Amino acid sequence: DAKTTQPPSMDCAEGRAANLPCNHSTISGNEYVYWYRQIHSQGPQYIIHGLKNNETNEMASLIITEDRKSSTLILPHATLRDTAVYYCIVSPNTDKLIFGTGTRLQVFP
């Protein structure tokens, strides 16, 4: 499975866009990029996923570079409730997901 690299922590001002990077330079053609987040004292929650194209849903946008070696999760208007650990996961077409240590995003007022 491809390994991902994320910064251990980031800060973002409330109302600003939070851009969370992820490197996955060894990704292969059939591997998807998934993002989950874990708010304190809760289990992880799915946010978004993509293969090649950029994706957007009600929670976030996912930008994947053309060579697919990196991606960025964008929370367009961060709120205090977005404070969480964000996991970038690269997964082949299997039922298992491998979670790393993620990025701890702190949104401040």
Add this chain to the structure above:
Amino acid sequence: DVKVTQSSRYLVKRTGEKVFLECVQDMDHENMFWYRQDPGLGLRLIYFSYDVKMKEKGDIPEGYSVSREKKERFSLILESASTNQTSMYLCASSLPRLVTPYEQYFGPGTRLTVT
């Protein structure tokens, strides 16, 4: 909404005790998972079940066993609890990967302390 429930939020057990952690999901999902989460190590997969009575070892199965007698219930068993099994245990469920988007739904976790 998918609901995954775990039998306890907090549990304290003594070394050597047999410990059962129960997980129940209400969405008829085929897949169920047990993870443990430790500071600095992220989530690590202990066991995975893709059908009733079917199981597959994850990355750290040593010291654990599982049971899935009914589709909605997946139990994690610590045969003889040890202090290094003090951790947060998370259960998850999902439909098979062929269904997109592929989402795992997590329970709230059980914080187990072994003394």
